[in-house]
Amino acid sequence: MMYLLQLVVVLALFHFSSADVVADPEAYMTAIDLIKYWGYPAEEHEVHTADGYILNLFRIPHGRRSRTNSSCRRPAILLVHGMAGGASEFLLNPPPSCPAFLLADAGFDVFLMNHRGTTYSKRHESLKEWDNKYWQWTLDEMARYDSPAVIDRVLEISGEKGVYWVGHSQGTAMGYMTLADSPEYNSKVKGLFQLAPQGSGGYTTGIIRAAFWLYETAKPVVDFYRIALGSHEVSFQFPLVYRPLVRLCNIIPGGDQICDYATHYLFGPSSRTLNITRAPVYLSHIPSGTSTWNALHWAQLAVRRTVEHMDHNPAENVRRYGSETPPRYNYSRIDVPIYHFLGDADYLGTKAEMDNVLLKMLRKEVVKELIIIPGYNHIDYVVADDCAEMVFNPIATIVRNQESGMCEH
Numbered sequence: 337m338m339y340l341l342q343l344v345v346v347l348a349l350f351h352f353s354s355a356d357v358v359a360d361p362e363a364y365m366t367a368i369d370l371i372k373y374w375g376y377p378a379e380e381h382e383v384h385t386a387d388g389y390i391l392n393l394f395r396i397p398h399g400r401r402s403r404t405n406s407s408c409r410r411p412a413i414l415l416v417h418g419m420a421g422g423a424s425e426f427l428l429n430p431p432p433s434c435p436a437f438l439l440a441d442a443g444f445d446v447f448l449m450n451h452r453g454t455t456y457s458k459r460h461e462s463l464k465e466w467d468n469k470y471w472q473w474t475l476d477e478m479a480r481y482d483s484p485a486v487i488d489r490v491l492e493i494s495g496e497k498g499v500y501w502v503g504h505s506q507g508t509a510m511g512y513m514t515l516a517d518s519p520e521y522n523s524k525v526k527g528l529f530q531l532a533p534q535g536s537g538g539y540t541t542g543i544i545r546a547a548f549w550l551y552e553t554a555k556p557v558v559d560f561y562r563i564a565l566g567s568h569e570v571s572f573q574f575p576l577v578y579r580p581l582v583r584l585c586n587i588i589p590g591g592d593q594i595c596d597y598a599t600h601y602l603f604g605p606s607s608r609t610l611n612i613t614r615a616p617v618y619l620s621h622i623p624s625g626t627s628t629w630n631a632l633h634w635a636q637l638a639v640r641r642t643v644e645h646m647d648h649n650p651a652e653n654v655r656r657y658g659s660e661t662p663p664r665y666n667y668s669r670i671d672v673p674i675y676h677f678l679g680d681a682d683y684l685g686t687k688a689e690m691d692n693v694l695l696k697m698l699r700k701e702v703v704k705e706l707i708i709i710p711g712y713n714h715i716d717y718v719v720a721d722d723c724a725e726m727v728f729n730p731i732a733t734i735v736r737n738q739e740s741g742m743c744e745h
């Protein structure tokens with residue numbers, strides 16, 4: 337069904353193919369090509385999860401100017417993308433404002449996760465991408481299976497004892513959930529750097545709020561869909577459609593205004609200028625796929641304003657959890673230093689979420705710093721041209737102060 341739809345849209349677009357001519361070559365590359373294009377070393381590693389998913393883990397082992405240097409150390413750092421993000425979200429800009437490149441040049445061994453179902457992690461040992469069963473997972477499975485497998489692989493490849501975690505949006509939730517669900521991983525994670533921290537999602541505003549409201553209103557229909565039709569892919573990468581669409585921002589009169597509004601109501605009223613000319617590059621690489629179950633899980637959390645496992649139905653809950661209601665995540669089990677970065681113009685990772693959900697769940701001793709960034713919305717962490725100064729240089733400085741002998745670049 338989905339693929340038929342894609343085919344129809346592709347054929348229709350042939351008609352408008354002149355709209356799909358973008359000057360930036362990055363709009364036609366894969367994520368690994370992007371890394372090589374800017375002169376960085378790129379590696380891909382296979383990660384097998386305990387439930388059979390095969391993930392693609394990217395690595396940028398060192399910066400652009402550096403050589404192999406045995407007299408200094410490169411701490412391992414893992415970038416964990418948001419929902420519908422994919423590793424590409426950390427690779428969208430040229431080096432001076434590109435998260436992954438900034439960290440590689442700051443002396444890190446950089447790893448980029450692609451969780452199950454996203455563009456570069458669509459394989460499974462026995463299930464196929466078009467099987468309904470392939471898509472039957474939520475945050476719970478990503479936290480239970482994807483993160484532990486990826487962390488172990490990072491330690492194996494880098495030879496480090498622990499890894500620094502940088503989460504963005506849903507990637508922050510995965511960080512908390514992973515350590516709460518598998519507390520033995522506290523000893524393998526040296527710290528969480530949480531950008532746009534997500535608790536329940538219950539304190540979001542803008543268009544996403546409306547989606548949660550719609551879920552609440554149409555719950556019987558949604559439940560019927562979930563039970564009768566299982567789980568499917570949503571928000572998949574589709575450059576052939578998104579690229580020419582976003583090009584309209586540049587070519588129709590008033591287009592830039594419309595695209596500005598769309599960004600505003602989705603992600604928040606940023607004080608930074610989004611480079612609309614580069615938007616076709618962004619929309620060639622994101623969104624990346626997730627499952628309808630995952631979206632549903634988020635809607636449940638947002639409506640209930642708690643952080644708990646997916647609520648399937650009483651019988652299925654008993655089978656999975658041994659109780660009719662889903663158990664809450666216990667964030668008191670998290671035992672690593674946490675640094676929060678919060679944009680005060682962000683509609684999705686909000687101060688209210690921080691105060692009402694996260695700070696109530698986390699133990700005070702582990703919460704180290706709350707860095708408020710004036711004027712940042714939800715995507716500025718990865719696309720704003722001052723993200724080095726606001727986010728990634730501060731992260732490098734914090735790590736450098738606690739690691740001895742870290743490489744200069």
Ligand SMILES: *[C@@H]1O[C@H](CO)[C@@H](O)[C@H](O)[C@H]1NC(C)=O
Binds near residue numbers: 360611613614721
């Ligand atoms: C905006 O993006 C275009 C296309 O990638 C690029 O040529 C231009 O330098 C960018 N402008 C700014 C101010 O970064």
Ligand SMILES: *[C@@H]1O[C@H](CO)[C@@H](O)[C@H](O)[C@H]1NC(C)=O
Binds near residue numbers: 666668669
């Ligand atoms: C949560 O975890 C903490 C630390 O392990 C423990 O002391 C506490 O009893 C747990 N709370 C619940 C409700 O399970």
Ligand SMILES: *[C@@H]1O[C@H](CO)[C@@H](O)[C@H](O)[C@H]1NC(C)=O
Binds near residue numbers: 406407741743744
């Ligand atoms: C190797 O790292 C050390 C410590 O950071 C630095 O002093 C030295 O200049 C580096 N050597 C090379 C060839 O980059």
